[in-house]
Amino acid sequence: MSEAMERESMEYDVVIVGGGPAGLSAAIRLKQRAEKAGADISVALLEKGSEIGAHILSGAVMDPAGLEKLFPDWKTMGAPLETAVTEDKFIYLGPHGALDISWLPMPDYMKNHGCYIGSLGNLTRWMAEQAEGLGVEIYPGMACSEVLYDDNGAVTGVVAGVFGLDRKGAPKPDFQPGLELRAKYTFFAEGVRGSLSQQVIKKYELDKGADYQKYGIGLKELWKIPKHKHKPGYVQHTLGWPLDDKTGGGSFMYHFGEEYVSIGFVVHLNYQNPYLSPFDEFQRFKQHPVIREHLEGGTRISYGARAISEGGFQSVPKLNFPGGLLIGDGAGFVNVPRIKGSHNAIKTGILAADAAFEALTDTAKAPANRSLETYQSAYDKSDVAKELKLVRNVKPILTRFGTGLGTVLGGIEMHVTKLLGGVSVLGTLKHGKSDAQSLKPAAGFTPIDYPKPDGVLSFDKLSSVFISNTNHEEDQPVHLTLKDERVPIDINLAKYAEPAQRYCPAGVYEIVGLEENKPRLQINAQNCVHCKTCDIKDPTQNIVWVTPEGGGGPNYPNM
Known part of the structure; x- marks a missing residue:
C-alpha cells in the first residue's frame, strides 16, 4: 500500500499553515465572525515549531494597529505588550564615534510614538490561547511537507506530521506517514520564504508581474542587564559601522520588561562581498562604545536569526489562487524603513478571514474555482497596501x-x-536583481579578518546556536537539500569561496577536506535555526530548504 493511501484524513473549512501573527489572527477572526453569526466554521492551525512562538523571532517594537482590529480591548485582556516606547534614538556610527541624527525630520509614521516593545513570540503564545478559547484546533510540532491538489489543480489542503524517516528517507520502526488535512480554503502563513508558499507561488505564477522579492537577515540577542542601566521604553536604531556604505543594514536596541534588552543587527542580503559574515558583523558591532555601554555587566540569554522580507509594495505577489491564500510575511508585507511587519501580518490575516467567511457562509459569494478574489481586492484597498506604497x-x-x-x-x-x-x-523604482544575483566573485575582494570573540560581548556561532535551544532528530533526511551535489565545490567554492560558510548564522555549512585536497561541503543540519538565508543567498540557487520533522529547530524563549 502506498504511503499516501495509509494516511488518515481530516476535514476542515479552513486549514492554516503557520502559527505566527498572520495565521493566528486569521484563525481568531474566522471564529469571532462565526460566533457572532451563529455559524459553524471549523479551523485547524498547524505549526512546525514545538509550540506556538518557538520559531518566532522579531525585534520587536510593535505598532498595535493590527492587534486593535482583532482585540480592541487587548490591554485589559492581558496581551503581553506592556512597555510603551518613551524615547526614540537614531544614530549614525563610525569606527570610533557616533553622530546622533534623531533631529533629522522624518514623517510621523516613521516615529515609534504609540508603539510597544515586547516579545512577539510571547504575543503569539497569548494569541494562541485566545484562538483555542474560540474553538480553533492548534497542532504544534506538525510540519507541513506537501500541498494537496484536486483534479482541477486547486489546493485542497496539506500533508502534515510525517515522522520516522531515516537519513536516507527510508521508514524507521516508529514511522508515521502523516495526516492529510483537507479544507475548502488553505491559508499559507509560513513567514518569510515559506517552503510550501514558494511552491504555490511557482505553480500558479503568483509572482508574474511582481518585482524580485528582496530580503535581509536579522540576527538578535536577548540580554539581561544591570537595573541601573535599564531604561524601559528606550528605542535605538543605528546605521553605518561596521558595514561599509555599499552594504545596507543597521541595528536595533530596545529596553523592555524586567531589565531586558533586545539587540539585533540586520544585513540586507543584496550585499556583494562573498567574504562578508552577517553573524561576525553583528558580534563586532557590539564592541562599539555606544553599544558596549548598554550591555557591559549584562548576560546574554538567547540568540536567533531570521530572514526578513524587504521587497515591499512592488514585490508583493498575487495573493489568491484556487483553494488558498497567502497571508503575512510569506507575501512580504514588511515596511522596511519602519522595520515593522507584524501589524501588517495581522491585518492581512483579518482580510483573508473576512473573505473566506463570506464565501463559506454565502454560497453566492463562493467562486466555483474557490479562488477568493475578494481578498486580493480588499488588500489592494487596504491600509497595508497604502502604507507599503508610501515607502516603496x-x-x-x-x-x-x-x-x-x-x-x-x-x-x-x-x-x-x-x-x-x-x-x-x-x-515605482525596480529592484533590478535577486539577492543571489547580487553576490560577486571572490577574486574582486579581500577576505575579512574578523576579531576573535571575547566571550563577554561577542561570541562564536556554536555557543550562540546552543542558547537558541536548537535541536533536530539526527537520523532524519537532511532538510537543506542540494539540486546538484557538485555545485558547492565546482562553482561556489571555486568562484565565490563558498559563501554559505559565512552567510549562514548557525555554522550549518562547512568546507572540509581542504588539507587533503579533497574539499567537500559538510551540512550540519542539526544546527539550523530555520532562518532561510541559504535558500535566498546561495549564488547558484542550488540549496532548497524543506521542512524537517515537526518540533525541530530553535525554541526561542521571550524572543
Missing part, C-alpha cells in the same frame, strides 16, 4: 546610492510622496 522607493534608493546618501534621499522621497498623497515623482 526607499529600498531601491538605498541600493543605488548607498547607506549615507540613500538614507537622506529616501527620507526626502518619503516626505514628498506623503505630501502628494502616495504619488511619487519617481514612479
Whole structure:
C-alpha cells in the first residue's frame, strides 16, 4: 500500500499553515465572525515549531494597529505588550564615534510614538490561547511537507506530521506517514520564504508581474542587564559601522520588561562581498562604545536569526489562487524603513478571514474555482497596501546610492510622496536583481579578518546556536537539500569561496577536506535555526530548504 493511501484524513473549512501573527489572527477572526453569526466554521492551525512562538523571532517594537482590529480591548485582556516606547534614538556610527541624527525630520509614521516593545513570540503564545478559547484546533510540532491538489489543480489542503524517516528517507520502526488535512480554503502563513508558499507561488505564477522579492537577515540577542542601566521604553536604531556604505543594514536596541534588552543587527542580503559574515558583523558591532555601554555587566540569554522580507509594495505577489491564500510575511508585507511587519501580518490575516467567511457562509459569494478574489481586492484597498506604497522607493534608493546618501534621499522621497498623497515623482523604482544575483566573485575582494570573540560581548556561532535551544532528530533526511551535489565545490567554492560558510548564522555549512585536497561541503543540519538565508543567498540557487520533522529547530524563549 502506498504511503499516501495509509494516511488518515481530516476535514476542515479552513486549514492554516503557520502559527505566527498572520495565521493566528486569521484563525481568531474566522471564529469571532462565526460566533457572532451563529455559524459553524471549523479551523485547524498547524505549526512546525514545538509550540506556538518557538520559531518566532522579531525585534520587536510593535505598532498595535493590527492587534486593535482583532482585540480592541487587548490591554485589559492581558496581551503581553506592556512597555510603551518613551524615547526614540537614531544614530549614525563610525569606527570610533557616533553622530546622533534623531533631529533629522522624518514623517510621523516613521516615529515609534504609540508603539510597544515586547516579545512577539510571547504575543503569539497569548494569541494562541485566545484562538483555542474560540474553538480553533492548534497542532504544534506538525510540519507541513506537501500541498494537496484536486483534479482541477486547486489546493485542497496539506500533508502534515510525517515522522520516522531515516537519513536516507527510508521508514524507521516508529514511522508515521502523516495526516492529510483537507479544507475548502488553505491559508499559507509560513513567514518569510515559506517552503510550501514558494511552491504555490511557482505553480500558479503568483509572482508574474511582481518585482524580485528582496530580503535581509536579522540576527538578535536577548540580554539581561544591570537595573541601573535599564531604561524601559528606550528605542535605538543605528546605521553605518561596521558595514561599509555599499552594504545596507543597521541595528536595533530596545529596553523592555524586567531589565531586558533586545539587540539585533540586520544585513540586507543584496550585499556583494562573498567574504562578508552577517553573524561576525553583528558580534563586532557590539564592541562599539555606544553599544558596549548598554550591555557591559549584562548576560546574554538567547540568540536567533531570521530572514526578513524587504521587497515591499512592488514585490508583493498575487495573493489568491484556487483553494488558498497567502497571508503575512510569506507575501512580504514588511515596511522596511519602519522595520515593522507584524501589524501588517495581522491585518492581512483579518482580510483573508473576512473573505473566506463570506464565501463559506454565502454560497453566492463562493467562486466555483474557490479562488477568493475578494481578498486580493480588499488588500489592494487596504491600509497595508497604502502604507507599503508610501515607502516603496526607499529600498531601491538605498541600493543605488548607498547607506549615507540613500538614507537622506529616501527620507526626502518619503516626505514628498506623503505630501502628494502616495504619488511619487519617481514612479515605482525596480529592484533590478535577486539577492543571489547580487553576490560577486571572490577574486574582486579581500577576505575579512574578523576579531576573535571575547566571550563577554561577542561570541562564536556554536555557543550562540546552543542558547537558541536548537535541536533536530539526527537520523532524519537532511532538510537543506542540494539540486546538484557538485555545485558547492565546482562553482561556489571555486568562484565565490563558498559563501554559505559565512552567510549562514548557525555554522550549518562547512568546507572540509581542504588539507587533503579533497574539499567537500559538510551540512550540519542539526544546527539550523530555520532562518532561510541559504535558500535566498546561495549564488547558484542550488540549496532548497524543506521542512524537517515537526518540533525541530530553535525554541526561542521571550524572543
